[in-house]
Amino acid sequence: MSTDAALRARAAKVIPGGMWGHLNAAKLPEGYPQFFARGEGGHVWDVDGNRYVDLMCSWGPIILGHHDPVVEAAARRQADLGDCLNGPGPVLVELAERLVERIPAADWAMFMKNGTDATTACVTIARAATGRGTILLANGSYHGAAPWCTPVPAGTRPEDRANQGRFDYNDVASLTAAADAAGSDLAGIIITAFRHDNVVDQELPSREFAEAARRICDTRGAALILDDVRAGFRLHPGGSWEGLGVRPDLSAWSKAIANGHALAAVTGRDSLREAAASVFVTGSFWCSAVSMAAAVATLEELERRDVVGQLERLGLMLREGLAERARGFNIGLRQSGPVSMPLFLFEGDQEFRAGRAFCAAALKAGAYLHPRHNMFLCAAHTEADIALVLDAAEAGFRALAA
Amino acid sequence: MSTDAALRARAAKVIPGGMWGHLNAAKLPEGYPQFFARGEGGHVWDVDGNRYVDLMCSWGPIILGHHDPVVEAAARRQADLGDCLNGPGPVLVELAERLVERIPAADWAMFMKNGTDATTACVTIARAATGRGTILLANGSYHGAAPWCTPVPAGTRPEDRANQGRFDYNDVASLTAAADAAGSDLAGIIITAFRHDNVVDQELPSREFAEAARRICDTRGAALILDDVRAGFRLHPGGSWEGLGVRPDLSAWSKAIANGHALAAVTGRDSLREAAASVFVTGSFWCSAVSMAAAVATLEELERRDVVGQLERLGLMLREGLAERARGFNIGLRQSGPVSMPLFLFEGDQEFRAGRAFCAAALKAGAYLHPRHNMFLCAAHTEADIALVLDAAEAGFRALAA
Known part of the structure; x- marks a missing residue:
């Protein structure tokens, strides 16, 4: 055997x-x-x-790459000091500053452990900022495995997916219709960096679609959320829609941010800062310094190489x-x-x-x-x-x- | 300055x-x-x-203790091999076996990153197992920071807290009344290991209360969920209610399980195994092997010392x-x-x-x-x-x- x-x-x-x-x-x-x-x-x-x-x-x-020597050396240096303490280490500030420097749509950052933590926090911040409920999601998009977004409904309830509207990726007409249906309750639109739905051909976002999403959010006072959890840092160092010239209000990051160390992040614009400070999202390991030291090293190496x-x-x-x-x-x-x-x-x-x-x-x-x-x-x-x-x-x- | x-x-x-x-x-x-x-x-x-x-x-x-030498040596040995790979390492199986050995109410285990991941998975598994919706929670209890349980409602919607009933900790009459109100929709009862609500005196659970929770779940076919995220491993090596002789169907663990490394777990009884396999809960770092190696070492040291x-x-x-x-x-x-x-x-x-x-x-x-x-x-x-x-x-x- x-x-x-x-x-x-x-x-x-x-x-x-x-x-x-x-x-x-x-x-x-x-x-x-x-x-x-x-x-x-x-x-x-x-x-x-x-x-x-x-x-x-x-x-x-x-x-x-696995075991990247620069990242692992940075992680080890931090581990020799401490990882999970009564508060964050200085590296929290350093990492937030790096993200704000390198991501044009980022004026601030918060950190978590799972991609799902980051997408959930984005949705919560958008609702807190607008005082509205409806979030629009593309049919078939994956935004995580919490009850509000898991693709398998076992054990979830219809109310977990209340306050949601649906549209088709890259389809401006369906996005507009979903926004119209949400009316004055539109809190935000969450969109993956490109269409990477399960078991169907992938699709890059059209410029027209991205611009329409931006325009709808601008004219209706809603938040544009870019779910960059899967694609982040692989397509553009400053956010996956930078090439399109469309900047989100909130971005969710995870996966590649610390080259394998458990970390996720939300970045956002100043207009969402107060709302971000008003929500209560937290976790026992969200400030663990080793993953943040790994992220600082990863971001540096991404640029350098x-x-x-x-x-x-x-x-x-x-x-x-x-x-x-x-x-x-x-x-x-x-x-x-x-x-x-x-x-x-x-x-x-x-x-x-x-x-x-x-x-x-x-x-x-x-x-x-x-x-x-x-x-x-x-x-x-x-x-x-x-x-x-x-x-x-x-x-x-x-x-x-x- | x-x-x-x-x-x-x-x-x-x-x-x-x-x-x-x-x-x-x-x-x-x-x-x-x-x-x-x-x-x-x-x-x-x-x-x-x-x-x-x-x-x-x-x-x-x-x-x-911070920087425990045994735990850190185990973590480093695993880090030298690999942490986040295309699948788990053998240490996943070793850790699950250890938990099943040491926790009398555990026939199986699953792993996550946050305590909130674990409590959310327990609720989801209870609903999947029973096909029912209502979960009972104690007034004032903290079960995490997701929209269904965060103590600060900013950015959440009433529907996030749908399908919930409330009772007072250690109050058998109020627990019974909440179960009666849930009627045939009672999916589960989630209870912290002891009452450790914010800014009020702590209270150990009375035997009468714990036994009533067990009896209500047994007679009504619901799942008893012990939220041992905060207390786990500090009160009893086999689960915080072992001293009371009351065994939960599902337990949520995190905090101390890996002496500071980011890890959470759900353990459960055989009767919930199929439901646990049916739900889709996952995360990019949930199988990271370093945190699991740290947990194996932590569990060993807890016993040895x-x-x-x-x-x-x-x-x-x-x-x-x-x-x-x-x-x-x-x-x-x-x-x-x-x-x-x-x-x-x-x-x-x-x-x-x-x-x-x-x-x-x-x-x-x-x-x-x-x-x-x-x-x-x-x-x-x-x-x-x-x-x-x-x-x-x-x-x-x-x-x-x-």
Whole structure:
């Protein structure tokens, strides 16, 4: 029995369903490990000693690479002083200042642990600021796993999703209609940095859509909330909509902010500062200094290494290489979203059989890909890693063609 | 200007209100620092180099002492392998097994980051298990800072607190009446380990009350949820109601579980296992292995050092010493709750003026106390530390008497 299988058998006894949440490997193709032993740079090792080029990057948090030496040294220096104390360390102020410097839409910052903490705080702040209730969300968008936003309704109640309106991503008419329906109760609009809904092609936001969201919030006195939890720092160092020239009132951050250390943040504009100070959101570990020291180091390294540019170059190499190989096999491969956060889906593959067979073969060849979820590149990936992924993909295409 | 004042001035620019949540020092007496430099054992140092005997223990997480060498060594060993990966490490299984071994009411475990994550998951699991909506909560109890439970309603909506009934802690008649009012919609009852509401005397649960809660849940098919986030591991190694002989269906844990590392947990009985597997609760850092390695080490050390017994001995020394000194000054000091989680309030001190003056004087004499919130002892406190706190308290009583 493999070590992974032995651990799964033990887990089945003491963990409901053997594993919970998005890290449950039960729905991944045969051969995917549930348990991991370690990570280094752009690679991870499972508990049976198999090494993979890691294209999930821990589902987003790893942006510089596993065990980044600069980040880990900063974390260790802070850990030698203290982590969770009776109040924050000086690093809280330093981190907030860095974010305000680097994010044009940020006049202030607050910190949490989960992306869901940050999106929930944004919604709460928008409601406190406006004294209104309705928040608009795009159909299919993921904003976290609290009762108000979890995609699986088990154990939630209809009231958890009260005070919400829905629109379609990138559809100005449906957004306008939802805002009209909310009328004078419109507190805010929350939008993911790009459309990265589960199991459908990704879509970048159109400039028209982003500008319409901004205009609707401006004319109706509502707050525009950018959910940058998943994409933050991978597309633009100052916020994912900077390239569009549209600035949110509130932004939710997490995932990559501290290169794997548990941290989330809300940043906002001065107009929302008083409301942010009025709400009571808190947690026992929200001021833990080690994650903040890791975040300061991560932000510095992102800039110093031009990580956005580097991820784009690597991502383009991957995208073009995959397209070329798919054409060679005459396979209909759809690639969507930013090149640094790629999603591969196969034409006509409603049940993901092709995707699963492709990924299972690529896994055996040393590339850890995902058959349905967007993936993530990191700055520790090398051209040799991308070449290995392309060879692994070739094995995947060969399996499909067979 | 002190370093603390300089940091506060910088923070005022980039953090709403200068600080948010329960770690905001603005409401503490003059002289209390906002920012901390480090911790070691039972002591903390503020950013101006003042050392205090720490009776807040980071508001609960520190149970063995700051920088516990065994816990930190375990955390470092895991950090050298990996923390946040594409799935959990083997330590997830080890930790779940330990909890199931040591907690009689636990057949399984799941892990999160915040105490609020754990209480929210318990409520969600109870609703999923029963298919019903109503959760009963005690008036004044703190279960976290999400919209359904935050004590400050700013930015929340009435619907966030729908499907809730209220009762008074330790009042069987009011609990029964609330259960009757919920009728066939009763999904669960959530109760803190003891009554540790804000700014009122603490109260241990009566056996009659705990047994009534258990009986109501049994006869009506609802889930009994013990919110052991704050008290967990300080009163009994197997759950805070073990001494009462009453076992919950679900327990929420956080704070002390990993001696300051960010972690929370839900444990539950087999009857709730399927429901726990059916809900979708997750977070980017919920499987971070370092916090789990810290938790495994913490649980081992709690047992090896008989921490519950040690905290009781130290707490009793503190309580008796304070009572004796208060009598000497003829001051009406009310001490309540478990001796290891003490709360001091002064007779007739509605505006906490006496409490504030007392704490301010004690702080100058080197003891970090809290004028309104329960405090926490840790296993690194020594008899000499308690003696120092008693001397500092003497200075506090003297200030009051003057």
